[in-house]
Amino acid sequence: MGMNDPYNKEELDALKANTPARIGVGRAGTRPKTDSWLKFRFDHAAAVDAVYGEVSEILLKRLNLFKVKTRAGDKEVYLRRPDYGRKLSDEAKRMIEAKCIKNPTVQIIISDGLSAKAIEDNVEDVYLSFKQSLAGAKLDTGTPFYIEKGRVAVMDDIGEILRPKVIVLLIGERPGLVSAESLSAYICYKPCLGTIEAERMVISNIHKGGIPPVEAGAHLGTVIQKILKYQASGMSLVKKENEEEMSAESV
Amino acid sequence: MNEQVEKIISAGIDIGTSTTKLVISELSLRNVAGGGQVPKIEITDKKILYRSPIFRTPLLSDTVIDIPAIHRLVENEYSYAGITMEHIQTGAVIITGETATKQNAEEMVHQLSQAAGEFLVAAAGPDLEGIIAAKGSGAYQHSIETRKTIANIDIGGGTANIAVYRTGILCGTCTLNIGGRLVEWEGKKMKVAPSIRKWLKSIGYSPFNADGAMIANEMAKVLSRFLADSFTKEDELLLVGKAPSWTGRIDGLMFSGGVSDCIYHEERVDKSFQDIGMMLATSIKENEELAAWEWEHPTETVRATVLGAGSHTTEISGATIEVNDSHLPIRNIPVYRLDFEGVLENGIERLKQSVQEAITIYDALQEGLNFAFYLTNLPYLSFRDIQLLVATFTEALKQKPDQQQPLIIVMDSDYGKVLGQTFMANRPEMPVICIDQTQVEHGDYLDIGRLLQTGVVPVVVKTLTFHN
CATH class of the missing domain: 3.50.30 (Glucose Oxidase; domain 1)
Structure with missing residues (x-):
């Protein structure tokens, strides 16, 4: 695979090492080479599989998570109607109300989002490391659970029911051609109906080729402590931090 | 997420064979990761706040450094720069060349690294000096930008420290007893440093009646042979430590250190040194073998090492x-x-x-x-x-x-x-x-x-x- 006779192989290798993008793959006439074309098809298929995949019961059991659903019934509806993925089903609301501790400091939730593979491959390491980090900081957590076919803003519905100080949603990212298993952690201070997007924060690119899942989990613990200290997340957190810095400078 | 810049103050102090100098710089740290990423903090800017004049290194005798005088010098320079030692968060004190062999060198490093700031490293050793000088002179950066192999040759009073960088990667170092102060004159009387006497004899000169210009010419030749990896048994007598450790071709040369000032900026050089420095610069400029390489212009000459110590030793x-x-x-x-x-x-x-x-x-x-x-x-x-x-x-x-x-x-x-x-x-x-x-x-x-x-x-x- 790659160019047949590069003008400067050393330099090309240095460039390639800097990006996972398909550069310097060579060509046969006006078309890609068979190898690069197959790799492209393979990566595309992996992305499609990630979207249409399901998170296994075995994993949910191992992490001791119960499962609830959003208003998006099947995958086709979920993809076409993002708004359904942001709302819990009535049954989900009842289950959460019945099974979960109320008013925890930190509520962890997990959802497949657009990549079940991200959850399968990476969520366990983020979750366990994050739990350890929270325990080290002596912060209590609520009852975690799994939401099938969820979107990020589904946390607002959960905020209304459980009233945690902070919600952390570990959710599969829209797959790309470089990685189909990338995970994001969305974080929000006291989310509720009417929360605007600027209040949410994200740590993205969590996977084997990005931020190591265990390190992301440990880092999340630090982020939560900061959010609790300032009682704010997202742009509000930035604003409060800047204000503090300004007043410190003027003293 | 956070756009704030943090600034830390770094000091570099270089106590060399002939001269002592100090540089205060400010390093800016910034989060270079995009939003939604785990932070990645890098040094994004290095600003020099203060450059001291070039002082003669205070000595009590040929073998003893005047420690109180060094302390006074550092204190004075800090106050000119408008800082106190509490401000210094990182940096390096470096004793280079001959000074490192003085009786009380270790004591001075120890004292100074305690008294000159909260966090100052005391370092010496010829390999490290070459590396630090190459960073201060701009050779390291130049090798990254042009993707070439650059040899930085830092020639001070006592030694020439060579460091070779290929596209930002260190290929090796080498130190030679070639320097501006190895031959001095007291009136008409010529004084040859012990470190080069054996070599002089091996090439047929007597340390007592040799001609300065001839010695300088021979030194330039030795330097060119080490750079070309064609050095002789006699040349090895000038070697400090081990033979050159790099392999492969060198594309360009960059000179730094006191003698390099005589190469690039003859007009601004302090002519009061009664030593071989100027002659050595001339010999290097006129040497045909050295002229065969591309000569790159350094961003710093005499202050390369101190700048490297002050600005380029700290990583994050x-x-x-x-x-x-x-x-x-x-x-x-x-x-x-x-x-x-x-x-x-x-x-x-x-x-x-x-x-x-x-x-x-x-x-x-x-x-x-x-x-x-x-x-x-x-x-x-x-x-x-x-x-x-x-x-x-x-x-x-x-x-x-x-x-x-x-x-x-x-x-x-x-x-x-x-x-x-x-x-x-x-x-x-x-x-x-x-x-x-x-x-x-x-x-x-x-x-x-x-x-x-x-x-x-x-x-x-x-x-x-x-x-x-």
Whole structure:
């Protein structure tokens, strides 16, 4: 695979090492080479599989998570109607109300989002490391659970029911051609109906080729402590931090 | 997420054979990661706040440095620069060339690194000098920008320190007894430094009636032969330490140090030195072999080393780390390398033995001298892997004589925070300093500064080996 006779192989290798993008793959006439074309098809298929995949019961059991659903019934509806993925089903609301501790400091939730593979491959390491980090900081957590076919803003519905100080949603990212298993952690201070997007924060690119899942989990613990200290997340957190810095400078 | 810039003050002090100088610079740290990413803190700007004049190095005699005079000099310069020692957060004191061999050199380094600032590293050694000068002169940066192989030749009073960089990677160093002060005149009387007498005799000159210009010419020739890797047995008499360690072609030369000022800026040179410096510069300029290489222009000449010491010795750790700030700063910590060769079991199997070996090397008398573990070539680690690693490590660490001592771990990969937190969960009473995304080598010495607001620590790696 790659160019047949590069003008400067050393330099090309240095460039390639800097990006996972398909550069310097060579060509046969006006078309890609068979190898690069197959790799492209393979990566595309992996992305499609990630979207249409399901998170296994075995994993949910191992992490001791119960499962609830959003208003998006099947995958086709979920993809076409993002708004359904942001709302819990009535049954989900009842289950959460019945099974979960109320008013925890930190509520962890997990959802497949657009990549079940991200959850399968990476969520366990983020979750366990994050739990350890929270325990080290002596912060209590609520009852975690799994939401099938969820979107990020589904946390607002959960905020209304459980009233945690902070919600952390570990959710599969829209797959790309470089990685189909990338995970994001969305974080929000006291989310509720009417929360605007600027209040949410994200740590993205969590996977084997990005931020190591265990390190992301440990880092999340630090982020939560900061959010609790300032009682704010997202742009509000930035604003409060800047204000503090300004007043410190003027003293 | 946060756009704030943190600024730290760094000092460089270079006490050389002939001259002493000081530079104060300001390093700007900034989060360069995009929104939604784990922070990545880098030094994004280096600004020089103050350059001292070039002072003659104060000596009490040929073999004794005037320590109080150096102290006064540093204090005066700090007050001219408008700072106090409390402001200094990192940097380096360097004793170069002949000065390092003076009777009280060690005492002075020790005193100065305590008195000149909170976090100042004391370093010497010809290889390191060459490396620092190449960074200060701009040769290192030039090799990255042009993707060429550049040899920086820093010629001071006592030695010429060569460091070769290929596209930013150090290929090797070499130090020669070639310098501006190795031949001096007191009136008509010529004084030849002992370090070059043997060589002079070997090429047929008497140290007592040789001609300065001839010596300078011969020195330029020796230099060109070392750069071309065609040096002779006689040339080796000028070698300090080992032979050149780089391989392959050199594309361009850059000169720094006091003598280079005579090469590039004859007009502004202090002509009061009664030594061979000017002649050496002329010989280098007129040497035909040296002219065959491309000559690159340095951004700093006489101040290259001090600038390198002040601005280019400090690196920044990864942003997600776990450190116990009350045990920082730490200085001169030797590094024990633990190579996992990409397989976790490999490293785990050898852990117990490795800890024992590290103690034997760095704390032979079981006095509780601390050292750092450098974990390299780690495979991808799951949470269970981390647990297993920490459990085994904790067990192995029971061999350390002083159990209260902080555990210092450095790694090139990005597991610093989780590893540190796992140690703390396992052994809450043991202080942990666990930093990542930092490269060191076996036998290097480390200084780690205090935690900065951006959540990183400054790290100074004192390289004694080469990253080939």
